Amino acid sequence: MISPADLLHPTPAGLYCPPGDFYIDPVRAVDRAVITHGHADHARAGHGSVLATPETIAIMASRYGEDFTGTRQPLKYNDDVSHRGVQISFAPAGHVLGSAQVVVQHQGLTIVCTGDYKRREDPTCPPFEIVPCHIFISEATFGLPVFQHPHTRDEIAKLLVSVERNPDRAHLVGAYSLGKAQRIIALLRLMGYDAPIYIHGAMQKLCDLYKEFGVELGELKPATIREKGRAGGDKQDFAGKIIVCPPSAMNDKWSQRFPSPVSCFASGWMRVRQRAKQRGVELPLIISDHADWEELTTTIREVNPEELWVTHGREEALVRWAELEGLRAKPLSLVGYEDENE
Amino acid sequence: MNRFAALLDQLVLTPSRNGKLRLLTDYFAEVPDPERGWAVAAITRDLEIKSFKPAMLREMIYERMDAQLFDLSYDYVGDLAETVSLVWPGQHGANYQPGLSEVVDTLATAKRAEAPKLVEGWLNALDPSGRWALIKLITGGLRIGVASRLVKQALAAFGDKPIQEIEELWHGLEPPYTELFAWLEGTTDKPVNAMKAPFRPVMLAHPVEEKDKERIDLAEHIAEWKWDGIRVQAVSDSGIKRLYSRTGDDISGAFPDILAAMTFDAAIDGELLVFDPETDGFQVRPFNDLQQRLNRKTVTKKLLASHPAFIRAYDLLWVEGKDLRALTYVERRQRLERLFADTQPERLDLSEQVSVSDWAHLTKLRAEPPLAAIEGLMLKKRVAPYVPGRPKGEWWKWKREPFLVDVVLMYAQRGHGKRSSFYSDYTFGVWRSGEDGDELVPVGKAYSGFTDEELKRIDKFVRDNTVDRFGPVRAVTMGPDDGLVLEVAFEGLNRSTRHKSGVAMRFPRISRLRWDKPAKEADRIEMLEGMLA
Ligand SMILES: [Zn+2]
Ligand SMILES: [Zn+2]
Secondary structure (H helix, E strand, C coil), X not given: CCCHHHHCEEECCEEEECCCCEEECCCCCCCEEECCCCCCCCCCCCEEEEEECHHHHHHHHHHHCCCCEEEEEECCCCCEEEECCEEEEEEECCCCCCXXXXXXXXXXXXXXXXXXXXXXXXXXXXXXCCCCCCEEEEEECCCCCCCCCCCHHHHHHHHHHHHHHCCCCCEEEECCCCCHXXXXXXXXXXXXXXXXXXXXXXXXXXXXXXXXXXXCCCCEEECCECCCCCCCECHHHHCCCXXXXXXXXXXXXXXXXXXXXXXXXXXXXXXXXXXXXXXXXCEEECCCCCCCHHHHHHHHHHHCCCEEEEEEECHHHHHHHHHHHCCEEEECCCCCCCCCCC | CHHHHHHHHHHHHCCCHHHHHHHHHHHHHHCCCCHHHHHHHHHCCCCCCCCCCHXXXXXXXXXXXXXXXXXXXXHHHCCHHHHHHHHCCCCXXXXXXXXXXXXXXXXXXXXXXXXHHHHHHHHHHCCHHHHHHHHHHHHCCCCCCCCHHHHHHHHHHHHCCCHHHHHHHHCCCCCCCHHHHHHHCCCCCCCCCCCCCCCCCCECCEECCHHHHHHCCHHHEEEEEEECCEEEEEEEECXXXXXXXXXXXXXXXXXXXXXXXXXXXEEEEEEEEEECCCCCCCCECCHHHHHHXXXXXXXXXXXXXXXXXXXXXXXXXXXXXXXXXXXXXXXXHHHHHHHHHHHCCCCEEECCEECCCCHHHHHHHHHCCCCCCXXXXXXXXXXXXXXXXXXXXXXXXXXXXXXXXXXXXXXXXXXXXXHCCCEEEEEEEEEEEECCEEEEEEEEEECCCCCHHHHHHHHHHHHHXXXXXXXXXXXXXXXXXXXXXXXXXXXXXXXXXXXXXXXEEECCEXXXXXXXXXXXXXXXXXXXXXXXX
C-alpha cells in the first residue's frame, strides 16, 4: 500500500497529492484544484481547473465572476472521477451549501479530508456523512473543550424572544454572508417566523443563488432606508424587524440608521463571553457552521480512522485528545486558513 | 441561580450605564428577599465565602479532565471561572437549581472539607451560565464592570431616594440587606444606622485640565498641598474609635498609635502619613515607609517605633453630634482649628493652607514643591459644602507631572477579561552592567496607558517576536539592536527587596510607544537609582 504521506502531504500552496497531481483547497493559484466549499479561504480564484460540487462551482462563479478558473469540473456527491489512477469523490460535509469532504483513494489507501464540517441542523445543505477511511483529516476551528455549542434552535428562540420583547428596536444579526446568513434565515422560517426578513446588499446575490438551488428563505427585502428619490423603507419601518448583515457591517455607520439596533452576532465564538463583549455584541447567538468539541470528538470516534491529521484551528488540543484515546494523530500546520470569520 | 446568571450576562454585555441601571432595578423589582440582597452583595463584592477557595476549583477540574486540555482551554479563555463553567462535564438529569441564598447559607455553615462536594453537586446541575455565576459568587471574583457605586445608584433609583442616604447607611448594613429593601419599597422606616462611629462617604476632587484653568477663580479657592499618603477618615464617637480608608474599609487594627491620639468626639478627614521619629515635628517619610504599615491586621511595637504614623487633617465632617457637612469649607475649617486648639491631639496636625497669587505662582509651586512627599496641590472652593462623590467644580487636584523612563519590553502575558485575546500585560526592563556586558533587568509591569490601536500593534509585535513561552507568558526579542522601547510614566519610586532590580514603581503605565528608538538607547538602572531618596 502507498504510504499516506506519499498520497497527500502539506506544502506551502496547500495539501498536495503527488500521484494525482492536484491540491485540495490550495491557498495559491495552481494547475489543478479540488475545492471543498466556497468560503474565500478555501476557494480562491485563478486555478487552471477546479473540481468541486456543482453548488460550490456556482458559488465561486457568483463571487469571483464566470472566469474564476480555466476549466470547471462539477462532481456530484457520491459520484467519482479518476485522475491519473487516483479516485476522487465527494461526501456531504454539512458545513454550507455544496460543502464536501474529499475522499481520495489510491492503491487501497483511503484518505478523507473534511474541509470544514458540522453535525448540527442545517436546512440549507445535506448532513455530514461518515466515510470509513485510513486517514481522517479533520478541521479544528473549535478544537478546545470549552467549545460546546448549545442547541441551535434554542439560540434562534433567544432571538425570537428578544424581537418580541423589543418591538421598538431593530435586531441586527451579524452572520457570515455565505452559509451562516442563509442558515439563520431558513431556521427562522422553520421555527415559524414568516415576516419579511431584511438583508444587507452584500448578501443579495448569495441568497438568490441559494433560492435557485431550492433552499426556502421566504420573503427577503433589502435593508435600505429611503433616501431622496430612492426606494426603501422609513427608519421606523425597521422597528421590531430582523435584519441580517455581514459581521463587519454591525459596527459600521450603516447599522446606526436603524432604530436603536440590538446587535446580535451568530457565531461559535460567542461561546466565550469576553469575545462577545469585545465586539460590542448585546445578544450573542452561539450558532456555528463548524463542529464544536463534542461533534469533533464524536465524529472522529465514529469514523474510527487509523490515523488522524488535524488542520486549521486549535490543533494542539485535538491531537492531545487523540493521544489520550490511543489514536495516532498529528497536526498538519497548514497556513492560510482563517477562522475568525466563522 | 438562573435569574442571577442572566442578570450578570446582561450586565456584561450592556454597554450603557442607563441600560445597566435598568437591568438592576428590574432585578430588584422582580426577585424577592433574601435572593436580591445576596445578588447585591456579590456584585458590590461585600460577600465573603470562607469555606471555598479558587484553588479547590482547580483541583476539582483536574480530577475530571486532562490537565493539559484544561490548561490549553484556560490559556485561550483567560478567565478561570468561565473556563471551568464551559468545560465542566454537566450531568444529564441533574436539574436541581440552587438559589443564591441556599448557596450562601449552606456554604456559611459548611466545613472546608465539605465545600467541594456541595459545589460539585450544584455545578453538575447548572448550565454553563449558571456555573459561571455560581463560581463568581463563591470565589468573590465578580469583575463585571459594575462599580459598587452603580449598584447603590440602582438601589437609590429603585427606592427613589438620594444616593447619599444609601452610601451613608451602607457600612452599617449587612447582606442580604432586607431592612434596606423594606425601606426602599416603603414598607418600613429608614433603617437607623445603629453603628457608632460610622463612615461618611468622602468628597473627591477633579483633576485640573488646561481648559479648566480659566474657569477656576483662584480668589474663590484655598490651596493646600496634596500629600502622598492615603486618604483616611478618623471617627471617634462616644468612646468608639475607628479609622477608615477612603472606601470605608476599617483599618483601625494596624494603627493603634493613631487611635490612641483620637481624644476628640469628631469625624476628621485627612491624609495618613508616616513621619521620621528621629526629628522633631512631623517630617513626612516617603510613601514606601507608609506602605510598611498598610495591609496588616496588627502591628509590632518595633514597627510602631520605627514607622510612627500621623494624620494631616483636611476637614471636619461631624463634631459632638453635629453634622457639619452642609457648612462651607471655610466654616468647617474654622471648626477644625477650634477643635485642635481645644483638644490638642497628638499625632494629628492641620494641613497647611498655601497662599497663591496666580496660576504662574501655582505652576511654580507644583513644579518645585518644598518636600518630596508632596504630589501636587489641591484647590478647594471657599463656599463648597462637603458633598460625597466627585461633585463638579468644588474641589480640584493638580498633580505634579509624572516621571518618565524609556524601557524595553521583556515579557508579555495575555490579559484578562475584555483583553483575554490580546497580550496586554507587559513586564519591562532597563539596562544594567552584567558579567557579560549590558543586560536587561525587569523594573516593572504595565497594563494600561495605551489605546486600542496601540494594543493591537504591541500584540502583533509580541506574536511576531516571541522567543520563548512559559505557560501564558511570552518572552520577546530583546537585545541592544532589537526590541521594543516603551516610554513608561510613573508616580514615584520605592526601594524594594522583592524585585531583582531593587526598585518598585508606583502606578506605571505606558505613555508612548517608541518604535523609533533603538533598544540600546533605553534608560539604565542608575537613572532610577538616582531618584531614590
Ligand atoms: Zn475553514
Ligand atoms: Zn468554511
